[in-house]
Amino acid sequence: MTVVLTPYWSNGQQRLKAEPNPPPPPPKGFLPAAFDESVHEQRCLAQLRSKEKGIEKYIYLSQLKHADESMFYRLVLGQMNEITPLIYTPTVGDACLQHSHNFRRPEGLYISIRDKGKIGQVLRNWPRTDEARISVVTDGSRILGLGDLGVNGMPISIGKLSLYVAGAGIRPQSTVPVCLDLGTNTQKYLDDPLYLGLRQKRVSQDVMTEFMEEFMHEMTRTFPKLLVQFEDFSTDSAFLYLEKFRNRYPVFNDDIQGTGAVVLSGFINAAKLSSAASGMPLADHRILFLGSGSAGVGVGMQLMSFFRLQGLSEAEAKSRIYYVDSQGLIYDARGPMAEHKKYFSRKDYNGPAVTNLVDIIEYVKPTALLGLSTIKGAFTKEVVELMASLNPKPIIFPLSNPVRLCEVDFQDAIEWTQGRVLFASGSPYADVTYGGKRFVCRQGNNMYIFPGLGLGSILVRATSVTDGMVEASSLGLADSLTGDERKTDSIYPSLDRIREISAFIALRVIRQAQKENVDRSSDLRRLSDAELLKFVTRKMWNP
Numbered sequence: 069m070t071v072v073l074t075p076y077w078s079n080g081q082q083r084l085k086a087e088p089n090p091p092p093p094p095p096k097g098f099l100p101a102a103f104d105e106s107v108h109e110q111r112c113l114a115q116l117r118s119k120e121k122g123i124e125k126y127i128y129l130s131q132l133k134h135a136d137e138s139m140f141y142r143l144v145l146g147q148m149n150e151i152t153p154l155i156y157t158p159t160v161g162d163a164c165l166q167h168s169h170n171f172r173r174p175e176g177l178y179i180s181i182r183d184k185g186k187i188g189q190v191l192r193n194w195p196r197t198d199e200a201r202i203s204v205v206t207d208g209s210r211i212l213g214l215g216d217l218g219v220n221g222m223p224i225s226i227g228k229l230s231l232y233v234a235g236a237g238i239r240p241q242s243t244v245p246v247c248l249d250l251g252t253n254t255q256k257y258l259d260d261p262l263y264l265g266l267r268q269k270r271v272s273q274d275v276m277t278e279f280m281e282e283f284m285h286e287m288t289r290t291f292p293k294l295l296v297q298f299e300d301f302s303t304d305s306a307f308l309y310l311e312k313f314r315n316r317y318p319v320f321n322d323d324i325q326g327t328g329a330v331v332l333s334g335f336i337n338a339a340k341l342s343s344a345a346s347g348m349p350l351a352d353h354r355i356l357f358l359g360s361g362s363a364g365v366g367v368g369m370q371l372m373s374f375f376r377l378q379g380l381s382e383a384e385a386k387s388r389i390y391y392v393d394s395q396g397l398i399y400d401a402r403g404p405m406a407e408h409k410k411y412f413s414r415k416d417y418n419g420p421a422v423t424n425l426v427d428i429i430e431y432v433k434p435t436a437l438l439g440l441s442t443i444k445g446a447f448t449k450e451v452v453e454l455m456a457s458l459n460p461k462p463i464i465f466p467l468s469n470p471v472r473l474c475e476v477d478f479q480d481a482i483e484w485t486q487g488r489v490l491f492a493s494g495s496p497y498a499d500v501t502y503g504g505k506r507f508v509c510r511q512g513n514n515m516y517i518f519p520g521l522g523l524g525s526i527l528v529r530a531t532s533v534t535d536g537m538v539e540a541s542s543l544g545l546a547d548s549l550t551g552d553e554r555k556t557d558s559i560y561p562s563l564d565r566i567r568e569i570s571a572f573i574a575l576r577v578i579r580q581a582q583k584e585n586v587d588r589s590s591d592l593r594r595l596s597d598a599e600l601l602k603f604v605t606r607k608m609w610n611p
């Protein structure tokens with residue numbers, strides 16, 4: 069129990085600098101005689117459950133995290149399935165939308181375009197720069213599927229980092245949430261008197277690139293042991309800055325690589341179940357994507373590994389993947405298109421534009437339909453029934469976040485396929501009972517990947533996060549299902565086991581980093597797998 073007696077802005081600094089970890093108990097007299105930690109956990113849980121709305125629960129938890137961090141993480145770890153949707157997707161989406169109205173105290177670093185030229189000075193205000201290990205950085209330009217939220221994107225950085233602590237045991241004081249303020253193009257915020265960001269439109273890409281160069285340089289100078297996770301940048305920026313920095317700094321993009329890895333993992337398990345039912349070889353699966361933003365194309369890139377692992381060439385692998393955007397099927401003869409869409413654009417279709425999803429499915433005959441479109445209800449009854457008529461076990465992953473932008477609800481997908489669907493969504497859904505059987509929804513959300521990928525990269529002190537390490541995280545996740553989970557057609561493990569899963573993923577990531585010689589903790593090379601797993605687990609912080 070940390071008793072806060074310092075002014076709000078210095079609390080973090082005070083605690084981090086002056087107090088040992090864990091903090092000492094409060095002086096005698098501050099707590100009633102019968103106060104008991106474990107009973108207090110029940111009290112906190114009851115207080116949380118007494119709130120009705122998700123956002124109220126979010127605010128309660130956020131206050132608790134500030135007042136008593138250890139208790140906050142005890143609750144999260146004890147009630148993972150209940151609390152994750154409150155501190156993360158989908159509630160974090162509301163927290164972002166309302167950030168300027170609900171703001172109470174600083175919880176991370178806001179770096180604005182006005183800091184250009186002196187970004188290092190601002191970064192050095194962070195307490196204990198040498199302890200920093202992981203920073204989640206957003207520019208707020210594409211928060212979940214909610215669009216350009218400007219500086220209101222901060223809660224996404226905070227939420228991801230809470231999961232690093234809960235899911236991978238990164239120490240709370242080693243996390244640095246960052247939101248960049250480069251303006252916003254959302255007029256509603258520019259007009260809102262309470263909006264916390266600069267009242268200006270987004271700066272040009274050239275100005276942003278200069279800013280990003282200085283920012284990344286200063287981040288690594290200020291925080292010498294830092295891994296950076298880029299989060300929710302708009303599609304062009306997401307690809308641009310990943311490519312620009314990935315060979316110079318330890319950095320990865322969660323939406324391109326994390327989402328790619330989590331979907332590859334779920335797809336591997338789903339394709340096995342689907343092929344077992346249809347008798348079709350794994351190499352013959354055909355995947356149709358609705359949505360071709362950073363996450364959509366990132367997932368396609370990662371799914372190329374699935375076909376490569378079946379022995380297909382790059383051209384053959386690519387031929388198994390189709391994309392649909394707002395203008396329909398993406399194919400070369402259609403005309404000019406954004407750079408990131410070109411790789412998967414079909415060369416083998418020359419007919420008239422096909423825009424209707426049902427027509428496209430009739431043409432492609434996909435075994436898997438993946439949604440990263442942020443179009444609510446895009447997978448209609450007709451679409452889902454068509455998938456079910458083509459496949460004994462259709463793979464349908466509506467991955468758009470938050471839940472109200474999901475392409476199809478879990479219950480509908482189960483009913484429209486008579487329970488045959490292999491389903492994963494980006495946001496959580498409650499269990500569904502159909503035909504007397506209970507179906508558990510699993511989330512194809514990058515939260516299964518980034519904690520373990522980050523933990524492995526940090527422990528091995530990777531100089532960069534390679535494609536091989538991302539793939540290793542994905543295969544590690546796919547292999548982490550228990551026998552019981554496989555029996556129930558689960559394609560992802562239970563979230564309750566997140567720490568165990570993260571440790572296993574970290575082990576695979578460390579081994580791959582060593583293979584590619586991007587490791588700096590060379591002493592880990594001497595350890596056997598069992599010893600390394602023990603080492604990883606021992607490194608995890610516990611509340």
Ligand SMILES: O=C([O-])CC(=O)C(=O)O
Pocket residue numbers: 157211212213300322323468469494513514
């Ligand atoms: O935050 C999430 O739930 C997953 C994600 O990265 C996104 O939707 O951008």
Ligand SMILES: [Mg+2]
Pocket residue numbers: 212299300322323
């Ligand atoms: Mg994201």
